[in-house]
Amino acid sequence: MTGFTLELTEDQRTLQKWLHEFSVNVIRPAASEWDEREETPWPVIQEAAKAGIYSLDFFASTWGDETGISLPITMEELFWGDAGIGLSIVGTTLGLAGILANGTPDQLAEWAPQCFGTPDDPRLCALAVSEPNAGSDVSSMKTTAVYDEAKDEWVLNGVKTWITNGGIADVHVIVAAVDPELKARGQASFVVGPEFKGKGLAQGQKFKKHGIRASHTSEVILDDLRIPGSALLGGKEKLDGRLAKARERMESAQRGHHVKTEREKGGQAAMATFEASRPSVGAQAVGIARAAYEYSLEYAKTREQFGRPIITNQGIAFTLADMKTRLDASRLLVWRAAWMGRNSVPFSSGEGSMSKLYAGETAVWVTEQAIQILGGNGYTREYPVERWHRDAKIYTIFEGTSEIQRLIISRAISGIQIP
Numbered sequence: 001m002t003g004f005t006l007e008l009t010e011d012q013r014t015l016q017k018w019l020h021e022f023s024v025n026v027i028r029p030a031a032s033e034w035d036e037r038e039e040t041p042w043p044v045i046q047e048a049a050k051a052g053i054y055s056l057d058f059f060a061s062t063w064g065d066e067t068g069i070s071l072p073i074t075m076e077e078l079f080w081g082d083a084g085i086g087l088s089i090v091g092t093t094l095g096l097a098g099i100l101a102n103g104t105p106d107q108l109a110e111w112a113p114q115c116f117g118t119p120d121d122p123r124l125c126a127l128a129v130s131e132p133n134a135g136s137d138v139s140s141m142k143t144t145a146v147y148d149e150a151k152d153e154w155v156l157n158g159v160k161t162w163i164t165n166g167g168i169a170d171v172h173v174i175v176a177a178v179d180p181e182l183k184a185r186g187q188a189s190f191v192v193g194p195e196f197k198g199k200g201l202a203q204g205q206k207f208k209k210h211g212i213r214a215s216h217t218s219e220v221i222l223d224d225l226r227i228p229g230s231a232l233l234g235g236k237e238k239l240d241g242r243l244a245k246a247r248e249r250m251e252s253a254q255r256g257h258h259v260k261t262e263r264e265k266g267g268q269a270a271m272a273t274f275e276a277s278r279p280s281v282g283a284q285a286v287g288i289a290r291a292a293y294e295y296s297l298e299y300a301k302t303r304e305q306f307g308r309p310i311i312t313n314q315g316i317a318f319t320l321a322d323m324k325t326r327l328d329a330s331r332l333l334v335w336r337a338a339w340m341g342r343n344s345v346p347f348s349s350g351e352g353s354m355s356k357l358y359a360g361e362t363a364v365w366v367t368e369q370a371i372q373i374l375g376g377n378g379y380t381r382e383y384p385v386e387r388w389h390r391d392a393k394i395y396t397i398f399e400g401t402s403e404i405q406r407l408i409i410s411r412a413i414s415g416i417q418i419p
């Protein structure tokens with residue numbers, strides 16, 4: 001048995017160094033331009049694809065690391081470069097994770113390569129869950145999927161919103177209600193290829209955003225979208241079995257027989273899937289926070305007022321000490337949750353949520369302190385810290401808001417279904 005260590009392996013250090021160099025040489029120099037343009041940075045994605053970063057092989061091998069740490073290392077280094085570009089590079093993995101979690105091995109083999117395209121012609125994938133009236137409360141989703149048995153087709157109708165890569169992706173993974181009465185248990189995931197763009201699937205409004213502006217976010221409109229039966233991830237038999245069980249549970253609850261749900265039993269299969277992706281999102285926030293901390297530390301050592309560097313004021317030095325402490329604490333929470341997720345250690349206290357919650361709020365706080373340390377310069381677009389602050393804010397909102405993370409943690413630690 002090996003002892004406890006937080007030391008990175010040689011492979012992990014090599015990965016970190018390689019991605020850091022890509023961030024320094026390719027992502028950072030492009031960051032301001034694509035933030036201003038508010039467009040998907042296709043040339044940068046292509047460079048990432050040519051370097052072997054934007055590829056199925058790369059993400060498969062990163063996921064393969066049994067310590068779980070390679071994925072947060074990857075996120076931290078790319079997002080240290082720039083969060084909007086970083087999300088343009090890793091946004092595809094959101095949809096891919098949806099295929100991995102719900103699809104059959106054959107569906108994964110068919111669709112995963114299409115999510116990335118080729119280095120000469122990279123493609124994107126999107127995961128469409130959120131709707132105008134179903135953000136935190138995904139169970140109230142209105143998008144429907146109706147099975148047309150005669151044609152073995154599914155017909156999807158509804159509006160998805162705030163979708164990363166929505167409409168510009170080649171592959172859309174769409175979550176829809178098959179049996180709305182069953183709420184979250186009556187939902188299923190579908191994979192939609194590029195041939196349906198303009199034929200039932202269309203991009204709606206593209207949003208202009210506060211931050212991560214290089215990342216494309218838009219509505220996806222589903223208007224009588226007819227897709228083959230094979231588009232249902234996991235297949236019809238599995239879905240029918242799942243729906244039957246959910247109906248049985250609902251009927252028995254209506255009769256007053258309370259059957260303990262997986263969630264109440266602490267199993268939380270679906271929750272565990274979401275929880276597992278949260279450390280990666282937390283790691284992205286760590287990358288932004290680290291960028292701002294490093295930048296403001298250097299600035300504080302060189303900027304002089306009253307005849308001495310501003311860092312010689314305790315007010316500045318102690319702020320930097322707190323920034324570094326919170327940054328490192330965030331990374332440790334992220335690594336712990338990533339290791340637990342990869343090794344199937346149950347998140348008995350909502351550790352996945354803890355990592356995303358703390359890292360997200362730390363990134364907002366650290367980047368705000370960085371602006372303060374840079375003073376007037378920090379407030380202008382001549383310096384990157386204001387962009388990092390704008391970028392950081394999304395980390396208290398998407399992939400479950402801070403409040404929703406606190407809800408998950410408080411339920412987990414109390415065993416009480418806090419509403």
Ligand SMILES: Cc1cc2nc3c(=O)[nH]c(=O)nc-3n(C[C@H](O)[C@H](O)[C@H](O)COP(=O)(O)OP(=O)(O)OC[C@H]3O[C@@H](n4cnc5c(N)ncnc54)[C@H](O)[C@@H]3O)c2cc1C
Nearest residue numbers: 127128129130135136162163164217397398399400401403
């Ligand atoms: C840039 C961006 C990219 C996104 N990418 C995707 C994507 O690719 N795919 C996708 O499906 N979605 C995506 N989203 C959607 C995102 O996941 C949702 O915005 C998020 O889940 C919050 O939902 P909402 O915006 O409807 O907020 P609401 O749910 O309306 O919440 C509003 C406020 O109320 C609080 N609140 C709600 N319920 C509770 C409660 N029970 N207790 C306490 N407070 C509560 C929230 O915390 C929040 O502060 C993206 C969003 C953005 C902005």
